[in-house]
Amino acid sequence: MIWLRVFFSGGVTSYRALFAWINPWMAVPMLVLYPIFQILFFVYLGRSAGVASDSFFLIGNTFIATAVTGLFGMGQAIAGERRFQTLPILLASPASRLALFLGRAVPSIVNGFVVAAISFALGAWIVGIRYPGRTLEELAVVLLVSCFACTALGLAIGSLGIRGRSVSLFADSISGSMLIVSGANVPFARLPHVLRTISSGIPLTHGIVAARELTAGASLGHVEPLLGKELLIGVIYLVVGLAMLSLFEHEGRRTGALDRF
Amino acid sequence: MTRAFVTGMRVQITQMLRSSFDLIAMLIWPIIYASIAYYLLDAKETPHELLAASIGSAVMIMWAQVVIGSSGTLDLMRQAGTLELMVAAPVPFVTVLAPIMVSTSAFGLYGLVVTLVWGRVGFGIPLAIVHPLAFAIAIPACVIAIAALGLIVASTFVLYRAAFSLGIAMQYPVWLASGLLVPLSALPGWLGPVSWFLAPTWGFRAIERAAVGGDAWPSIAVCALASVAYVSVAVVFLRVFEHLARQRASLKLA
Secondary structure (H helix, E strand, O other), rough: OOHHHHHHHHHHHHHHHHHHOHHHHHHHHHHHHHHHHHHHHHHHHHHOOOOOOOHHHHHHHHHHHHHHHHHHHHHHHHHHHOOOOOOHHHOOOOOHHHHHHHHHHHHHHHHHHHHHHHHHHHHHHHOOOOOHHHHHHHHHHHHHHHHHHHHHHHHHHHHHHHHHHHHHHHHHHHHHHHHHHHHOOHHHHHHHHHHHHHHHOOHHHHHHHHHHHHHHHOOOOHHHHHHHHHHHHHHHHHHHHHHHHHHHHHHHHOOOOOOOO | OHHHHHHHHHHHHHHHHHHHHHHHHHHHHHHHHHHHHHHOOOOOOOHHHHHHHHHHHHHHHHHHOOOOOOOOOOOOHHHHHHHHHHHHHHOOHHHHHHHHHHHHHHHHHHHHHHHHHHHHHHOOOOOOOOOHHHHHHHHHHHHHHHHHHHHHHHHHOOOOOHHHHHHHHOOHHHHHOOOOOOOHHHOOHHHHHHHHOOHHHHHHHHHHHHHHEEEEEEEEHHHHHHHHHHHHHHHHHHHHHHHHHHHOOHHHHH
C-alpha cells in the first residue's frame, strides 16, 4: 500500500513541481507551441529541399516531442530535487527506490504521449495530412512504446543529477542530436555510416521507422520486430538507469555530495 | 547608466563563460541545424547554398540565445529574489536588460564561427567571403538588431512568471518567419510582410549577401533603423509592463 502511495502520489507531486504549476496554462508554450512550430519548421524545410514528404517530417518530429518531454521531464524530475535541496531528504527516506523513481516515470510517459498526440493532430491538420482511423490507433501503440523508451533514457540521464549538477546539459545535447541521428529529419540513406550505427542503439529510431511504415500502409503485425527492438532498448536504458541511480546514491552518501549545488 | 550597462555586460558574459550549458549548447546546436540543412540540401554543386545555410543556422542560434538567455536570466532573477531589486534600482530597467540582450546576441558570434568551421571541416564548404568589409559590418549590425528585438520580447517576460517556457516557444516561429533556413518563397505568402518586421530577416540577408555576393548595404541600413525603432518601442513597453508587474506584485513570484 505504501509502495503504491509513493508510486502515485510521489509521481504526481513531482510532475506538478516540474512545472512549478499555479496555473496549468503555463505549460502551453513549451509543451504545445514549441513542438507544433518545430513540426512546421521541418515540414517547410523538407518541402524546400524536396527530400521527403510532409508525412515524413510530421512523424519524425512528433516522436521528437516525446524525446524532449521524456529526457527533460524525467531528467529534471530527479535533478530538480537537488536544485530545490530536497535530494538528501528524499534519499534519507526509507521508501522503495523503485516506487520513488518509477512513480516519476509514469507521468513523464503520459505527458510525452499527450504532447506528441496534440502536436501530431494539430500538425497534421495545419499541413493537411489525413490518416485512416485504424492507422491512428496503431500509431498510438508505437508512440506509447517510444515514450517509454525515451523516459527510460531520461531516467538514466536524470540519475546523473544525483552525482552532478547539470542534467539539462546532457538532456539538451542528446535531444538535439536525436533530430539527426534518430532519422527524424534526415533520411537514413543520407546519413554517414557511423551515425546510422549509433541510431540503432537509441530510442525513437525504430519507433519512427515503424510509424512511417504504418502510415505507408503496413500493419501492426508487420512492424512488430521494430516495436520489439524499441521496447528492448527502453528496457535496457531502464535497467541501466536504475543501476546508475543506486550507484550514484551510494557514491553521493559516501562523498557527502547530495546537497552540493 | 553607462557604468550600469558596462557592469551588466561584464556580469552576463562572465556568467555565460562559466556556464557549461551555454558553452556546450552553443557548440552543438549550430552544428545540428547546419548539418540537417547540409544533409537535406545535399547541394555539393552549389556551395553558395550551403554557406547560406551555415549563416542561417548561426543567425538562428543568435536569436535562440537572446530569447532563451534573456528569459532564463529573468527566471533566475525571480528565483534568486533579485528581480524586484533590479526593477527598484535607480537606473531605468532597460539599462539592466540591454546588456543581457547584447551579450547573449554577441555570444551568437561563437555560433557563427562554430558553424562556418564545421561547414568547412565536415562538408568542405568554401569560406570565400565576397565582400569582407560589408561582412565585418553586417555581423555587428545583425547582433545589435537581434538584441534590440530581444528587448521588446524581454519586456513581456517581466510580466510572465514562466518566462523561460515562453522563451523556448519563441524560437521556431521567428526562425520560420525570418526565412533563415527555409526560404520565404516556400512559406505561405502572408508571412512575407511579417518577416519585414523581424530583425533576423535583415541580419541574415545582410550577412548572407556580404558572404555569397549581392548588395548587403540596404539590409545593414534596415538593421540599423530597426534597432533604433525596436529600442524606442522596448522602452515604452518596459515602462508599461514594469508598472503592471509592480501593480500586480508579481515580480517576486518564482
